Amino acid sequence: MSRALPVEGRVAAKRPGGGLSPRSRRSGETPTPNPSPQGGGARVLVMGIVNVTPDSFSDGGRFLDPEAAVDHARRLIAEGADILDIGGESTRPGAAPVAEANEIARVVPVIEAVRRESAIPISIDTMKPAVARAAVAAGAGLWNDVTALTWSPDSLATAAALGCGVVLMHMQGEPRTMQAAPRYDDVVAEVSAFLAARAAAAIAAGVARERIWIDPGIGFGKRAEHSLALLRNLDRIVALGFPVLVGVSRKRSIAGIAGDASREDQRLGGSIAAALAAARAGAAAVRVHDVAETVQALAVAGAIGEVSPA
Ligand code: HH2
16 A cells, blocks of 8 residues: 655655656646545655755765756656655754755755656755745645744744645754754653644644654754664654654764764665664654665565565
8 A cells, every 4th residue: 555645746656667757757647635644554655865955964065066956856766766855954963054045046946847857745854934935836745844843933834824744853952063962861752742742833833734744853962872762662653643754864873873884875774774663663754865775675675574565
């Protein structure tokens, strides 16, 4: 069973060898608002990352040029991505803040170009309401906000007015300093309570319940042991009743667990292990850099019966 998405744009059947080309997606079903993706047996969706930034932690500078970013997006679509997450500002500790106009100038041409070729659901990875507005106007259907709509007093109302899906992610502190001294008494309980409260705030502001996703924010103000506790207890986040997005791909916590993986390109094995574990625990989607490898791992795990089949 394929999983419905609370974003504009339809996910068609696909998978290795049958990855949709941009052209075949264009043939164009009408994008439909989707019902809640909760429900047993659905396969996990793969969200491919497109960082249009000079300084993202693992691929900064590779896709800052819009043509390179669009090429990368095409490749992720061909590899089987279900959603593209396009961002113009890095959230890694110490990353330089980006002015609103620059962030818009980075992401909008890429979103427009992808949208011209493909109906793949697009999410915009930003904290800024103005960037979310511009991105949705350009064709994005999901606002992925690592601040869970807390960055601006306008965030909640903007999300409600846009009518798009939203990802509410947990972060302790703010990106510049979040890894300095993360501290929790009970990380799973605190993250769960935060996500439940932000979902309630979004609903109270007028965001439709079925458009809300939640994300425990692996590595955002968390030591490896905190991220591990969240992954071990992901079922408690899933039990909150919203689709759960999990992003572990290439993150430093993998090196914290497995040692000898100081370079981001040495973390593929750990990234896949975490994506499979998240899928088993009921995540709705995994956010990854390495789409082909993740899709393959999920297909094999699905065929074996470890996760819901592709
Ligand atoms: N992780 C990153 C960025 N955005 N959004 C959600 N919802 N969940 C995540 O885990 C998440 C996220 C960090 O990864 P990346 O985009 O590769 O790095 P950077 O922020 O340096 O661009």
